[in-house]
Amino acid sequence: MNKELSIIVSFDNKYPLMNNFIEHLLKVTFEIDHEIILVSDGCNDFQTLSYIEQREKEVDNLFLYKLKEKKGYSIANNVGVKKSKGKYLLFINTDVFPQRGSIELLLNCLKKHHEIGAVQGLLLYPQNMRVQSTGHVFSDYMNHHLYNGRHSTEICVKTSAKRQALTTAFCMIPKEIFTSIGPFNEFYYNAYDGMELTLNINLNGYKCYYLAETIAFHSTGGTRKFVEYNNEYQSKYFYSHLGLKVKNDLVHYLKEQINSIPIKNNYFVINCSFANQWHTILKLLNIPYSNFCDIDDKNTNCIDLYHNLTYLFLTDSTPLLFIVDHFNHLSQNMNWFQIRNNPDDIIIDYHGNCIRPYYWFIK
Known part of the structure; x- marks a missing residue:
């Protein structure tokens, strides 16, 4: 018997995460004519499999x-x-926990x-309620989750x-489109x-869409542990296959x-990024700058400005533009x-974020 919605889940998890995921999912999807298809991707955790086998007996769909x-x-989802x-x-993914009504919103959007x-929803980190993903942003041979780290x-x-x-x-996709593309x-x-x-769906003339009012929490790292x-x-x-078809949309x-x-006019640029394409990006952004300086501690997740910039940068009134990977x-x-x-200081990064540290870190 055909269903309106098939929820496809590939998994290889320990019991606690799988238990949280299944019980949460069962509570947020009951208003939709749906089925839940769980594909064990070689999972050998006895407690996880025993639990799912028991729930399969208890839940009709x-x-x-x-x-x-x-x-x-890929293979498991196919x-x-x-x-x-x-x-x-x-x-x-089994580390994603949708809010009640969010799956219906995705479905109604496609209908x-x-x-x-x-169509995908807004994914937030449950640890700090900040953005994990609003879709992808592309730059030269790189991709990131757009607006990662921002406030919702x-x-x-x-x-x-x-x-x-x-x-x-x-992410929700009409089966007809999935089958054809x-x-x-x-x-x-x-x-x-x-x-x-x-991306191929987009290249074939359909829209890929981010639906902001659809919210789910993504406790990342729990599903694709062999990433x-x-x-x-x-x-x-x-x-090598799709690079020429990807548009650089970071700018x-x-x-x-x-x-x-x-x-402001005449920014002093502080480059904290490993990449060498920022001169081109700044030109496309029409941001005026007179100086461009590279710090020593690039490619670190915690850059200490006291270790990299002299006292002059603390006192000079020239607006600073920080370029950083995140x-x-x-x-x-x-x-x-x-x-x-x-x-007037600004930070821009590869996730498409443009923030003012005065308001982000201080106010």
Whole structure:
């Protein structure tokens, strides 16, 4: 018997996470005509499998399928789709916990807008309620989760919009579109798979869409615990096959934010990033600057400005523009920014974030 929605879940988890995920999911999906398809990706945790087998007996619309050996995210999800009977497919990781009503919002979005081929919600870190993902942002041979680390109340986060590609950690796709454009590329093991699928949906004329009012909490790292497995290899494969089709949209997202804040003349640029493309990005952003200085402690997750900048930078009134891989790499410098006390300073990063440290770290 056909269903409206098939929820596809590949897993290889310990019992506590799986127990939390299943019990939470059962409580937020009961208003939809749906099925839950669980695909064991070679899971050998006895307690996890015993628990799911028991829940399969108790829940009419829950089904378990087992792969004897670990095959990876793509293969496991493709198996789940083959077993599915739903008109729409929701792919969800076992470390994602949707809020009540969020799955219905994704479904209604696809029903109402047939031009949308894939939709994801706002993913937040449960630890600090900040953004984990609003879709992907691309720069030269790199991709990141857009607005990662931002507050969920900020305008850029609260605005639903098109994306080039999405994360399938919490993503809904009409089965008809998945069948015609997919499946997941089984070359990939545990990375780039969902991004490539949704990018291909976009390249085939459908919209990939971020739906801001749909919220789920993503306790990252619990599902794809083997994500480092040949990750560099997968990255090279992705960009060798699709690199020329990916648009560099980092400037687009940064410019949207820069246009809404007062830009000063003659910034002094402090480069805390490993990449060498920032001169081009600054030119495209039309940000005027007179000096460009590289710090020594690049490629660290915790940059100490006292160790890298002289006292002159604390007292000079020239506005500073910090370039960093992620703005949180400067988050341990609250005292430094308090002493400097300059609301005109800006930080931009590869996640499409443009923030003013005076308001972010101080106010």
